[in-house]
Amino acid sequence: MSAGLELKDVTIRFGGLKAVSELSFSVAPGELIGLIGPNGAGKTTVFNLITGVYTPTSGNIHFDGVSVPGKKPHEITRMGIARTFQNIRLFSSLSVLDNVRTAMMGELKHGIVHSLTRGPAFRKQEALVEKEALELLDIFGLADARDKNAKSMNYGDQRRLEIVRALATRPKLLLLDEPAAGMNPSEKEDLMHLIRFIKERYNLAVLLVEHDMKVVMGICQRIAVIEYGCKIAEGTPKEIQCHPKVIEAYLGVSVES
Numbered sequence: 001m002s003a004g005l006e007l008k009d010v011t012i013r014f015g016g017l018k019a020v021s022e023l024s025f026s027v028a029p030g031e032l033i034g035l036i037g038p039n040g041a042g043k044t045t046v047f048n049l050i051t052g053v054y055t056p057t058s059g060n061i062h063f064d065g066v067s068v069p070g071k072k073p074h075e076i077t078r079m080g081i082a083r084t085f086q087n088i089r090l091f092s093s094l095s096v097l098d099n100v101r102t103a104m105m106g107e108l109k110h111g112i113v114h115s116l117t118r119g120p121a122f123r124k125q126e127a128l129v130e131k132e133a134l135e136l137l138d139i140f141g142l143a144d145a146r147d148k149n150a151k152s153m154n155y156g157d158q159r160r161l162e163i164v165r166a167l168a169t170r171p172k173l174l175l176l177d178e179p180a181a182g183m184n185p186s187e188k189e190d191l192m193h194l195i196r197f198i199k200e201r202y203n204l205a206v207l208l209v210e211h212d213m214k215v216v217m218g219i220c221q222r223i224a225v226i227e228y229g230c231k232i233a234e235g236t237p238k239e240i241q242c243h244p245k246v247i248e249a250y251l252g253v254s255v256e257s
């Protein structure tokens with residue numbers, strides 16, 4: 001079993017609907033892979049299968065050689081897989097800093113006694129968490145907003161905060177679900193730089209679901225295309241752009257956008 005993520009013949013049925021059908025693909029450590037397809041093709045369902053929200057009806061998912069199906073989402077996070085969501089999910093009543101701190105909670109080693117007494121070990125750990133959270137916010141240009149209410153930030157900043165929260169769990173694989181949605185062209189340009197930057201800086205593998213073809217074609221090393229839950233093509237951005245099945249299913253007009 002190889003390192004990284006490996007899906008083998010993964011199928012999930014919802015009643016009579018096969019949302020994902022015998023899907024196989026892999027993401028090696030450090031790779032930046034795109035997963036694209038028309039609306040309803042099954043992309044978010046694939047993320048939900050990888051992160052333990054759904055269990056496949058059949059097929060296997062392995063991460064670093066360990067079987068994923070049957071594990072709980074928090075166990076999968078601990079294995080080193082983090083995700084963002086199509087619809088932003090932040091703690092709206094918490095500050096920007098506290099949103100990152102809560103994401104780091106899983107890493108805290110102190111027990112209930114330390115938490116209640118707030119002893120030296122607890123305070124040391126808290127200080128470390130705050131330092132790391134601020135470092136991450138700084139990299140994303142969000143440090144000045146640390147005390148702002150998360151929901152008061154503009155849309156692009158909220159999307160970036162979601163990525164910070166995912167990174168705060170120290171993943172080896174980051175799943176990004178439509179990170180460019182709702183961004184303007186200059187925010188999308190920044191996002192492309194940011195994804196490349198964090199991939200290098202944190203030695204991350206990234207699986208990117210994204211409708212914006214300029215973003216996908218601009219940063220992905222390889223792209224898998226699904227339609228009605230089935231993989232119809234896989235290749236480099238250049239190969240995908242001229243793949244007849246892809247053009248027919250999906251890319252025809254949007255690749256020029």
Ligand SMILES: Nc1ncnc2c1ncn2[C@@H]1O[C@H](COP(=O)(O)OP(=O)(O)OP(=O)(O)O)[C@@H](O)[C@H]1O
Nearest residue numbers: 014017019037038039040041042043044045046086
């Ligand atoms: N829990 C569920 N129960 C029933 N059907 C579901 C469930 N989750 C997803 N589906 C169906 O599976 C199919 C794939 O949905 P999914 O959200 O994965 O597509 P997508 O490629 O992410 O779409 P989009 O690009 O519009 O976000 C759709 O037909 C959807 O209605």
